[in-house]
Amino acid sequence: MRARTLHAGAARGRALVLVEPLSLWGGLDPASGEVIDPHHPQRGTSVAGRVLVLPAARGSSSSSSVLAEAARAGVAPAAILLGEPDLILAVGAAVAQELYGAVIPVAVLAPEALAAIPDGVEVDIGPDGSLIVAGPL
Amino acid sequence: MAVALDDRDRALLAGEQGDAAALAMRLVLVAAESLRAERLIPITRAHVDSCLYHGQATLDFVDRLREGDARVSVPTTLNVGTLDLLHPELWRGDAETAARGRRLMEAYRALGCRPTYTCAPYQLPDARPSLGEQVAWAESNAIVFCNSVLGARTERYGDFTDIACAITGRVPDAGLHQTDGRRATLVLRIGPDVPERLLEADALYPVLGVVLGRRAGGRVAALGGLPPNLSEDRLKAVGAAAASSGAVAMFHAVGSTPEAPTLADALGGVSPALELEIGLAELREARDALSSAGSVAPGAPIGAVSLGTPHASLAELQGITDELGADRVAPEVELLVSTSRDVLAAAEEQGLATRLRDAGVELLVDTCSYLGPILRPTPLPVMTDSAKWAWYAPANIGASVVFGSRRECLRTAVEGRLWRDAGLWGDR
Secondary structure, rough: OEEEEEEEOEEEEEEEEOOEEEEOOEEOOOOOOEEEOOOOOOOEEOOOOEEEEOOEEEEOOOOHHHHHHHHHOOOOOOOEEEEEHHHHHHHHHHHHHHHEEEOOOOEEHHHHHHHHOOOOOEEEEOOHHHHEEEOOO | OOOOHHHHHHHHOOOOOOOHHHHHHHHHHHHHHOOOEEEEEEEOOOOOOOOOOOOHHHHHHHHHHHHHHOOOOOOOOOOOOOOOOOOOOHOOOOOHHEEEEEEHHHHHOOOEEEEEOOOOHHHEEEEEEOOOOOOEEOOHHHHHHHHHHHEEOOEEEEEHHHHHHHHEEEEOOOOOHHHHHHHOOOOEEOOOOOHHHHOOOOHHHHHHHHHHHHHHHHOEEEEOOOOOOOHHHHHHHHHHHHHHHHOOEEEOOOOOOOOOOOHHHHHHOOOOEEEEEEEHHHHHHHHHHOOOOOOOOOOEEEEEEEEEEEEHHHHHHHHHHHHHHHOOOOOOEEEEEEEOHHHHHHHHHOOHHHHHHOOEEEEEEEEOOOOOOOOOOOOOEEEOOOOOOOOOOOHHHHOOEEEEOHHHHHHHHHHHEEOOOOOOOOOO
16 A cells, blocks of 8 residues: 655554544644544544544644644654645644654545554554555554 | 746755755645645745744744744734733743743744734735735634635645745645635535524624534535625634634635625536535534533623634724623623734724723733633633634633623623523524
8 A cells, every 4th residue: 555645754653543633733732642622532542653544634723833842742643644635734744853853754545545544553654655554453 | 746846946945045945945845745736836925823832842943944044035924922922911821831932922023024913914904915816824714714705825834834935935836826726616505494683693603614614624615595795704703613623724605705706606617516504403503512611501600701713803892892882891700802913003092992991801912812821710611702712722721611692702791690692593
């Protein structure tokens, strides 16, 4: 499988499939990496080190800053896989790399391919957007 | 996909104008890649949201720009920051955060940005882009207003990208910058069961925006069945809510917004992929979901009332003044109105600010009451007429929210107890 990379890099981690869109600003605590959006059914879940599977982003234009700050604090996701392109997250990841050398690839998959990634499985992303999705852990 | 660059773009990327301009160009290219743009185009203005403090990373970034000799190349306005720099005593948080927030706000000013510190730059006559103008705006409510109400063209830019576009003067030629990207692909029609009185009430519009955001996600939708020539303040409320509940960057209100004199214009002559109706039940459900405090009975005590999200316009300050009349805010309630320093200056000139303060209203500028500890701490619910405030305040400042119309908010502030306008939503 191959994803379209918006910000390229290699990463590996367990998938965290968000069942609803999330705005990182107001939705993610960049100090702890926890989902804090009270409207979100997965409130309380930590995104740190996970391959965040996000069908769609939402809302605020401050999400770039929140992603970069989470990277500085060491609680950013390992990678972000999107169902639709989101330049706010791609640029947040690019700045995290420029400032801190943190590699958080951001890539887009067709919605059907994204939906086929089960929560909790190991996902390996190559710098060219190649994806290896392991069986359930 | 490779983005075609001209000589100036290449020179910037190669660092010929300094390291900061090269960094800015790299970020513009990430944006271009995300939008699948084939080239970059020039902009005439920018609105920058990066001046709001979100931790050390936001300071590290601006320091990198300043060390690399960055300057904005187009007229650039600034969004809200952490602090009211004109009334810093209104901050109730720790001094360290205040100092960092202030440093960030001032650092962006030093890059050549105009210190407007408002989420509603479209209310400043000399900062409003005109129909068809290509700009780079951040701040979700400003983006949707710019595209929808002004007919100027911006993509959904965020922190870092905004200042990168302002420095380079370039944006990707894609998405909402192109005529094709601005066509509605979804039609949402107001259902026949929505009462006439509600269509004429301010309270409908933020709630309608919540539904728009949920239904549209990131698509451009056309809203049909609304009264024509809706005020800018009502359209502001729709857009701010839709950009909170969804990723809406543009909508058309048929008969009100400049690219939608008719539904056919909004659709650009193409049949919509989807047509849906918005009924009263869906609106009431969206309204109720905005009250995180749950169902609070009329007569229950309310701790504070927050108005002016996005920043109140001069017309809204006038409306609040008129509605209050000779009444005063109850001593146990805090009534706070957020606006911009420029609108406040106009309100001072017209005597409105004095009348509001005399009535017990607190006026906040440069920031917003849901961004940090500004409201007096209260165990009681906080009331607002803003869907955006209702959406973000519970997570941001731990407020328990009651949503209501502006009139309900003001009567509540005067009486100190929740006042409801029975029948507004056709509930009985």
